[in-house]
Amino acid sequence: MIQPQSVGIVAPQTAHFETPLPLRSGGTLPSYDLVYETYGTLNADASNAVLVCHALSGSHHVAGRYADEPDSLGWWDNLVGPGKPLDTRKFFVIGVNNLGSCYGSSGPGSINPATGKPWGAAFPFVTVEDWVDTQARLADRLGIKRFAAVVGGSLGGMQALSWTLQYPDRVGHAAVIASAPKLSAQNIAFNEVARQAILTDPDFHGGNFYDHGVVPVRGLKLARMIGHITYLSDDSMGEKFGRSLRHGKAVYSYDVEFEIESYLRYQGDKFAGYFDANTYLLTTKALDYYDPAFAHGGNLSAALAKAEADFLVVSFTTDWRFSPSRSREIVYALLHNQRNVSYAEIDCAAGHDSFLLDEPQYHAVLTAWFDRIKV
């Protein structure tokens, strides 16, 4: 045993692809870039690779920090590193920025080679399955025929699940964390409110705001505020903010009074300062469309029959965005197919965001599960 350490200073890389990518939404993307990071060392027979898939606002920057940015810790740094659950002394870990993102891979904000201008609204709809296809192409390029594991939380968990269905022989293990086999009507409803906030912002300009030198910050801010409510639990919000008043008493104003208002506005403003509105729209639609059972008449067990991987499914007791019962749907559909699957329901107060925390039981289960994987 060693004390958990950071992977240290990291740097992203870019892979350019010229082979046109057929998309589920019709059409093809003639060429595109994928930005990615790697941690650890790929072994001689390339059997120790683990793909980490990111969620809505995540990126390829999973662990470590950038040389010139001390605050740039990766979003899952507590999971990935020497002595951490996903131990980089054993595994070669890859984080890939998904297509349509605003963190470097081709997306609505990048230049459309056909026009020389930002794609904007013309960037095609991309799906979870499309992302998995691009990740597979990146794996090809890195000489990885088969991943020891594919791992993800939330929307990242959907990618991990999709990997086992699209490329069953290329995934040894899959960890599907705080995820769901498809969105519920309520999940879609929250996404739709967030999208409407963006779409109705006068600065959105039908998605071509880049040409106007503006950003639909009000819409993005609102979208993030709505999202944030669904990431936290009632309990954790209550514990963190309760009904705390900034002025200690009601002052009868629409400015910030309750601390939760301050928190949401701060999170919204921060997000609107760096995230892309079109990416938010595209990604929430990718979430909405994801439904592997749809082609099987809604029968998830039939949809998962193709999977060959060994699974770990994890949910969190206070997650109401993707509640434990959504994870159990996946577990029992895998069980029906006699797949190897373990399921942990972690008692954690932090709601959907729990998957990003280093709750001891959660990380102990992940550590034990990764330790069993032979490379």
Next chain:
Amino acid sequence: MAAYRYDYDVIAQWIQTGEKVLDLGCGDGSLLKHLIDVRQVQGYGVENDPDKLLACVKNGINVIQANMDKGLSDFEDGFFDHVIMSLSLQAMHNTQGILAEMLRVGHEAVVSFPNFGYWRHRQSIINGRMPVSESLPHQWFNTPNVRFFTIADFDALCEMNGIAVRERLAFDEGKVVTDEPNFLGSMAVYRLGRN
């Protein structure tokens, strides 16, 4: 892994190679590990204790976290060949409910439990103290057990609920007891079916 338990051999004898097996209250997964080793079963455990669940993952045993007292409603009818509950029935509140669920989900159920009618336990009660023994290792104030019953009680329950007792073995100190099992047996293992 936990110490090898002699009821494992009995249970293994009742299970065919390659069966689908569900172990309720599977602990660290050592029974399933044994059944995988000797019968190549496709095994799943159910456990709600975080430490035991973690032990299963460490041991490479499929384990599903669930509260069995809430039933097995997520499991399909007749999916498993055998549903096992080894030395846990006495710790369940809803005894009849879980037995019915085991026989809904499995073709057969295998149940083992400590026999409160064992002569040493009777002697202890006569002497005025609750029994503490190898098969009942806890004190009355810290026992996880919530149901206290004998082999004769369990036979009567099966009769009442229309559960077929296909085989029954009683043990004392690891040896099979054939005479007066409710008196001389400290532990019993049953193979149950639907009538």
